[in-house]
Amino acid sequence: MRRQTIIITGASDGIGAEAARQLARMGHEVVVVGRNREKTAAVAQELGADHFLVDFADLDEVRTLASLLLEKYPRIDVLANNAGGIFTPVRQVTADGFEMTFQINYLAPFLLTHLLLDRLIDSRASVISTSSLANRLFGKVDISDLNSEGHYEPKRAYGNAKLGQIMFTRELHRRFTGRGLAAAAFHPGVVSTGFSRSPGTSMEGIYGHKIISKFLLSPRKGADTLIWLASQQSPKTWQSGEYFTRRKVARTNPQANDAALARELWDISETLLCLG
Numbered sequence: 661m662r663r664q665t666i667i668i669t670g671a672s673d674g675i676g677a678e679a680a681r682q683l684a685r686m687g688h689e690v691v692v693v694g695r696n697r698e699k700t701a702a703v704a705q706e707l708g709a710d711h712f713l714v715d716f717a718d719l720d721e722v723r724t725l726a727s728l729l730l731e732k733y734p735r736i737d738v739l740a741n742n743a744g745g746i747f748t749p750v751r752q753v754t755a756d757g758f759e760m761t762f763q764i765n766y767l768a769p770f771l772l773t774h775l776l777l778d779r780l781i782d783s784r785a786s787v788i789s790t791s792s793l794a795n796r797l798f799g800k801v802d803i804s805d806l807n808s809e810g811h812y813e814p815k816r817a818y819g820n821a822k823l824g825q826i827m828f829t830r831e832l833h834r835r836f837t838g839r840g841l842a843a844a845a846f847h848p849g850v851v852s853t854g855f856s857r858s859p860g861t862s863m864e865g866i867y868g869h870k871i872i873s874k875f876l877l878s879p880r881k882g883a884d885t886l887i888w889l890a891s892q893q894s895p896k897t898w899q900s901g902e903y904f905t906r907r908k909v910a911r912t913n914p915q916a917n918d919a920a921l922a923r924e925l926w927d928i929s930e931t932l933l934c935l936g
Contacts, residue, residue, distance in 0.1 A: 663687055663688055663689060664688045664689065664737035664738055664890075664891075665688070665689045665691065665733050665735055665736055665737050665738070666683055666688050666689065666690050666691065666737060666738040666740065666890055667691040667693060667729065667733075667736060667738065667739050667740065668680050668683075668690065668691065668692065668693060668740040668742055668890075669693040669694075669714070669716075669740065669741055669742050669743040669769070669772070670693070670694065670695075670742040670743030670744065670790070671690075671692040671693055671694050671700070671703060671742065672692070672694030672695065672696045672699035672700040672702075672703055673694070673696070673699055673703075674879050674882070675742065675790070675848050675879050675882040675883040675886060676694070676740070676742040676743070676790075676883075677692075677699075677703050677879070678879040678880045678882070678883040679740065679742070679883040679886045679887050679890065680692055680703060680707060680709070681703075681706070681707065682880075682883065682887045683887060683890055683891060684707040684708075684709060686891055688890075688891070689709070690707060690709045691709060691710050691711070691712070691729070691733070692704040692707070692709050692710070692711040692712075693711070693712045693713075693714055693725065693743075694711070694713065694714075694743075695713065695714065695715050695716070695743070697713055700712075700713060710732070712725055712728060712729070716743055716763065716764040716768035716769075717754045717755075717760060717763065717764055717768075718754070718755060718756070719754075719756045719763070719767070719768060719771060719933070722768050722771050722772050722775075723771070723775065725772065726771075726772055726775035726776055727775075729776060730775075730776065730779055733779075735779075735782075735783045736776060736779050736780055736783050736785055737783055737785050737786070738785060738786050738787075738788065738890045739772070739773060739776060739780060739785060739786075739787050739788070740788045740790070740886060740890060741769035741772065741773065741787065741788065741789045741790065741825070742788075742789075742790040742886065743764065743768070743769070744764060744765040744790060744821070744822075745761075745764060745765070746761065746814050746815065746817075746818040747760050747761055747814060747817075748814065749813075749814055751808060751812040758807055758932070759806075759807045759808045759809075759812070759817060761808075761814070761817035761818055761820075761821050762806060762807060762808065762817065762820070762821055762824075764821075765818065765821035765822065765824075765825065766821040766824040766825060766828070766929075767929065767932065767933065769789065769825070769828075770828060770929050770933070771933050771935075773787055773828075773832070774930070774933070774935055777836075780841060781836060781839050781840060781841050784840035784841065784842075785841060785842070786841075786842040786843070786844065786889065786890065786894060787829070787832060787841065787842070787843045787844075788843075788844050788845070788846070788886060788889050788890060789825040789826075789828065789829055789843075789844070789845040789846075790825075790845075790846065790848060790886065791822045791823075791825045791826050791829075791845040791846060791847055791903060792818070792819075792822040792847055792848075793847050793850075793905075794815065794818050794819040794822050795819055795822040795823035795825075795826055795847075795903075795912060795913045795916065796819075796823075796911065796912060796913045797815075797819060798815045798816050798818065798819025798820075799816075799819035799820050799822060799823030799913045799915065800816070800819070800820065800823075800913075800915070801820050801823055801824060801827070801915055801921065801925065802820075803921070803924055803925065803928060806820075806928070806932075808820075819913075823912075823913050823915060823916060824925060825845055826845045826903050826912055826913075826916045827915070827916055827918075827921065827922040827925050827926075828922070828925070828926065828929075829843045829844060829845040829901060829902075829903070830843075830901050830916065830919070830922050831919075831922040831923060831925070831926045832901075833900045833901030834901070834919070834922075834923075835926075837900050837901065841900075842894035842895070842900040843900055843901060844889050844894070844898060844900065844901075844902060844903070844904060845902075845903045845904070846885045846886065846889060846903065846904040846905065847885075847903070847904070847905045847910065848882035848883065848885060848886065849881065849882050849905075849906075884906075884907070885904055885905070885906060885907055888907050889904070903916065
């Protein structure tokens, strides 16, 4: 197996940390990216890996991260956009002016991928996004209200962001697969981690419940599809542009199949981020 340089965001805990551990054990060069200083450093030290700190609620930090990665790594074989979350019932706006869920789960990974795009294409890389079944359960993208100003509900904002990731995956595939880039999104399952335990969220009753949480997947099992996608080469093993669950192509929200909507979302995202 060829040794790859694999960047994983949200790698300080949960499935990101587990994927980093397993991929490092396979012999890959793993780059640990996280928000929490202590946890990120601890995972990196355990693996003898490089690490970078970034808060996706601040897009300037994303831009700085991209610059540091480009300076440090002449080749990037895999970018795993794994960081994300669902937030409180009260709509929050970042300093950049975007609704928190939309920015952290969708806009920030879009920006990071865009800033690394030339390096990723040159490396014939894979871009992997950690999505969610929420795309199908709660997602209904409204191009005119991406910031949830007209209607905000935590699970809907999260579902929309995760649906947006799948649309981004398909548009990334459409635009750049001919140049060697591969893209995939996946649902890790309902995993027992610190994810979504914010008081008052619709998911708190699942992730924070003492009894129910015992039946959730372990982070290791939740990381399995991410590890598989990152360690295997497309198109020999998996089909670029698809959404996976348990290593198999899975059904998505019907909007994910709307190519015109995916193109429009991409173009609007570039405008919002001033990426013309």
